[in-house]
Amino acid sequence: MSDPTTQNTICLEEATIISQQSFPGDQYILRVHAPRSAARAIPGSFAHLACGPAIPMRRPLSIMRAHQRKGWLEFLYKPVGAGLEHLKKQTTGETLSLLGPIGNGFTPDPRRPNILAIGGGVGIPPMIFLAESLQNDNRFEVLVMMGSEVPFPFELSKAGISVSRVPPTASYGVTLLEEWGTPSRVASKAGYEGCFQGFVTELARIWLSKLSAQELQKVQLLGCGPTDMLKATTVLAKNFDLPCQLALEEYMACGVGGCAGCTVLLHTPQGPTMKRVCVDGPVFDAYQIY
Amino acid sequence: MSSRLALKFCGLQLSSPIVLLSGCVGFGEEYTRVEGFSNQDVGAIVLKGTTSQPRLGNPPHRLWETPSGMLNAIGLQNPGIDKVVTEILPSLNFSETCFIANVCGSTVDEYAEVTRRFDDSPIDAMEINISCPNVKEGGVAFGNYPDMSARVVEACRDVTDKPLITKLSPNQTDIAANARACIEAGSDALAVINTIMGMAIDVETQRPIIGNVQGGLSGPAIRPIALLKVHQVYEVAGPQGIPILGQGGIETAADAIEFLLAGATTIGLGTALFYDPLAAKKINSGIEEYLGRHGFSSVADLTGQLNLSDMQNTPASG
Numbered sequence: 001m002s003d004p005t006t007q008n009t010i011c012l013e014e015a016t017i018i019s020q021q022s023f024p025g026d027q028y029i030l031r032v033h034a035p036r037s038a039a040r041a042i043p044g045s046f047a048h049l050a051c052g053p054a055i056p057m058r059r060p061l062s063i064m065r066a067h068q069r070k071g072w073l074e075f076l077y078k079p080v081g082a083g084l085e086h087l088k089k090q091t092t093g094e095t096l097s098l099l100g101p102i103g104n105g106f107t108p109d110p111r112r113p114n115i116l117a118i119g120g121g122v123g124i125p126p127m128i129f130l131a132e133s134l135q136n137d138n139r140f141e142v143l144v145m146m147g148s149e150v151p152f153p154f155e156l157s158k159a160g161i162s163v164s165r166v167p168p169t170a171s172y173g174v175t176l177l178e179e180w181g182t183p184s185r186v187a188s189k190a191g192y193e194g195c196f197q198g199f200v201t202e203l204a205r206i207w208l209s210k211l212s213a214q215e216l217q218k219v220q221l222l223g224c225g226p227t228d229m230l231k232a233t234t235v236l237a238k239n240f241d242l243p244c245q246l247a248l249e250e251y252m253a254c255g256v257g258g259c260a261g262c263t264v265l266l267h268t269p270q271g272p273t274m275k276r277v278c279v280d281g282p283v284f285d286a287y288q289i290y
Numbered sequence: 291m292s293s294r295l296a297l298k299f300c301g302l303q304l305s306s307p308i309v310l311l312s313g314c315v316g317f318g319e320e321y322t323r324v325e326g327f328s329n330q331d332v333g334a335i336v337l338k339g340t341t342s343q344p345r346l347g348n349p350p351h352r353l354w355e356t357p358s359g360m361l362n363a364i365g366l367q368n369p370g371i372d373k374v375v376t377e378i379l380p381s382l383n384f385s386e387t388c389f390i391a392n393v394c395g396s397t398v399d400e401y402a403e404v405t406r407r408f409d410d411s412p413i414d415a416m417e418i419n420i421s422c423p424n425v426k427e428g429g430v431a432f433g434n435y436p437d438m439s440a441r442v443v444e445a446c447r448d449v450t451d452k453p454l455i456t457k458l459s460p461n462q463t464d465i466a467a468n469a470r471a472c473i474e475a476g477s478d479a480l481a482v483i484n485t486i487m488g489m490a491i492d493v494e495t496q497r498p499i500i501g502n503v504q505g506g507l508s509g510p511a512i513r514p515i516a517l518l519k520v521h522q523v524y525e526v527a528g529p530q531g532i533p534i535l536g537q538g539g540i541e542t543a544a545d546a547i548e549f550l551l552a553g554a555t556t557i558g559l560g561t562a563l564f565y566d567p568l569a570a571k572k573i574n575s576g577i578e579e580y581l582g583r584h585g586f587s588s589v590a591d592l593t594g595q596l597n598l599s600d601m602q603n604t605p606a607s608g
Contacts, residue, residue: 003381007322012567036325056509056565057355083355099324099567251353253360253564258320259313260338260367261353265346274346274367279323 006279010256011036015049015098017090018072025150027078027122028088029064035071037100043130044105044224044247044283047073048255050097051087059083060252060278062224063101064125065132073100076125076153102255103282106130106245110139112220118204118233120147120225126247127224128177135180144177144184145207147200147229152186156194159185165210170196170203200225201232208240216240223247223286234290244286250277264289291331292578297590299533299556300453300479302388302414304333307550307577307589308570309535311560312336312392312417312457313364317378324567331570333556334388337374339419341394342403344370349501354490359509359539360561361488363502366394366422371407379411388414390455393446394422398432402445409450418446418477421459421484422506433459433484436471447476455535457481460512460519469523473532480527481535481558483519486512509561513539517552521596524553528594541565543576550592 015032022028037047041063048058059081065074079088090096106126108115115134119127127144134140143163146152152174159173161183172194173184187196187203196203204221211219219240223233224247237244250262257279266275266288275281295306310321310332318335321327329335347367354361368374374391382389391408393416395401401418408416420433420442432438443456456472458465460483469480485506490499498504516538527534536554539561540546546557562569577589586592 003319008325010323011325050565055355056358057360058564097566251351253353253362253561254314254320254567255564256320256323256567258315258563259353259362260316260347260364261362263347263350263352263367265349272346279320 009040010099010102011040012097012099013037014095015073017092017094017096019092020088020090022088023151023153025153027076027150027153029074029076029153030087031072031074032096032098033071034073034098034100037098038066038071038073039068041066041073041101042105043133044126045101045103046282047075047098047100048102048252049087051083052090055083055086057083057253058099058255059087060102060249060255062123062125062247064128066129076122078122099255102278104280106222106247106283108140108222109220109243112218112243113140114219115140115142116204116208116219116221117142117144118200118221118223118225118229119144120200120229121149123223123225123229123247124148127222130222131177131182131184132180135182142182144174144182145187145200145204146174146184147187147225149188149190151192156186158194159183166207167196167203170194199229199232201229201236204233205236208236216242220244221286230286231290234286237286245283246286246289247282248277248284248289249282252278254278291574294578294581294587295574295589297333297555297588299333299535300415300455302334302453304388304556306331306333306570306574307546307556308332308573309556309558310335310563310570311537311558312339312419313362314560314563317374318382318389321563321567326568329383329386331574332387334390334414336390336392336417338368339366339392339394339422340368340371340374340404341366342371342400344368344373351499351501354499354505356488356490356507357511359507359511361490361500361505361507362485363500363505365502371404375407375411379413384412384414390415390417392417392419394419398441398445401442402449405446406449409452413452415453415455416446416450417455417457417481418443419457419484421457430459430461433468434462436468439468440471440475443472443475443477453478455479455481457484458523459484460486460515465519466522466526469526473527473530477532479533479535480523481537482523483516483538486515508539510539510541513545517548520549520554521552524594528553541569543573543580546573546577547580547592550589551594551596553594553596555590555593
């Protein structure tokens with residue numbers, strides 16, 4: 001339907017690769033110059049990238065960081081499938097067709113100032129973006145919890161910003177987030193130093209269970225990660241009676257709402273409905289998904 | 291846009307031979323999200339397939355990329371004819387391009403009912419989708435059999451005077467025979483072709499990748515097949531003055547010109563939009579350049595100009 005508020009919101013630009021770094025666990029952080037998309041990106045939004053001429057279908061990647069002034073976007077991905085396998089071979093100076101930014105981002109509720117942002121694996125990027133964008137927003141205090149079963153592709157260091165009632169084994173945080181003044185804690189079953197030994201949602205449960213009823217009324221959950229993590233996050237939300245928004249992934253073709261290929265079944269008060277992850281999401285109310 | 295690209299197609303005056311295809315562009319305005327895209331760059335837009343009642347469509351996954359193409363099994367997700375006619379059509383800007391409805395159904399009566407509702411609406415024309423491979427009832431269950439196809443077309447013809455375009459299935463033995471049946475039943479134009487049935491399997495889980503098990507294959511992989519089908523249908527439709535909307539893997543102006551030479555009057559873009567949302571502008575320019583270089587005054591003059599002289603074997607129908 002014709003909606004002036006959505007027209008011309010997505011840019012098609014030739015993005016030049018600034019850097020592509022590989023990390024243990026077959027992880028890559030890609031930074032591209034895409035100034036028009038960078039100017040509009042919001043936490044939770046994504047870009048639809050053409051990975052190379054041999055792989056014409058685009059691949060959606062969550063935006064991890066966007067620098068408006070310098071005009072770059074940053075992504076974290078694991079090369080799952082032919083498209084991203086091709087993408088990882090692209091080097092500095094090469095260009096990629098980029099469609100973005102796409103999608104509705106997280107909309108934290110100002111009535112609940114304490115955000116617990118839970119990210120798992122390649123679902124971590126939106127939480128980094130959220131932390132960076134809210135670092136100077138006095139309405140919110142963000143605590144980021146991240147889980148990964150491969151080494152985190154970020155520098156970790158002993159957490160300087162204290163968070164009460166977090167298990168002492170979760171002693172490390174992400175250095176970059178610390179620099180932004182955002183506390184973070186990491187979890188893994190792989191036994192990495194400073195990490196909580198278990199799933200990130202277990203770490204979150206322990207922390208939430210130690211909050212008073214009054215404190216819980218100030219908390220909201222935001223999540224992005226593998227399906228099992230999203231389900232576990234929703235269980236936490238229901239158990240502790242917290243609002244919860246989740247960013248979803250699905251195979252995508254057009255990325256602009258035209259093909260209905262990326263839909264998710266939502267349970268709304270009006271009954272079941274199929275919504276497009278690309279432009280109706282990718283962020284949805286967890287209570288409508290699970 | 292150049293007047294050389296303007297043409298008539300089953301009674302519609304189009305500004306370009308490019309038609310954006312059903313199932314790829316939602317209900318007509320989705321691509322206006324993209325900077326630089328304009329519905330004015332295309333001659334017509336075919337809206338998402340519409341049934342009498344709302345449909346949720348198929349479960350995920352609905353898509354999978356394949357070599358030079360993709361599988362899809364959306365399953366005709368749509369809000370139903372009431373909402374399309376009362377809420378969506380009034381929001382479309384009919385001054386920018388022509389809008390064509392895509393009529394679907396599980397029964398002949400449902401096709402007729404949806405057609406009747408669109409007849410009483412501002413829609414410019416209707417495409418009868420008797421070839422959707424992704425629903426359990428209707429779709430190719432009608433489109434693969436000439437007599438069944440004709441029954442659907444007749445039922446729709448009875449309730450509208452608006453142009454009717456019948457979308458033919460490639461998943462049948464003799465597409466020319468089906469084309470003939472649909473023309474006799476009252477179709478004003480033919481869309482050739484819908485997607486080709488296919489599937490993909492995840493060998494690790496040993497399960498189908500597509501939630502519907504099977505899907506429709508589109509994209510450049512099917513282009514040679516589609517081109518031949520257009521050529522075969524043109525042998526039947528051309529002499530009767532029934533125009534063809536040629537479609538199947540068209541990405542470039544050169545691809546489009548191939549279809550026009552084979553007998554198409556208009557050409558459809560679908561999967562190509564997923565690669566390049568601004569493809570229509572480039573194809574318009576490319577066709578125009580070709581017309582100038584070859585001395586054609588109008589794109590309509592290209593239709594059926596395939597030169598078969600001195601050819602020993604013309605392709606057999608079927």
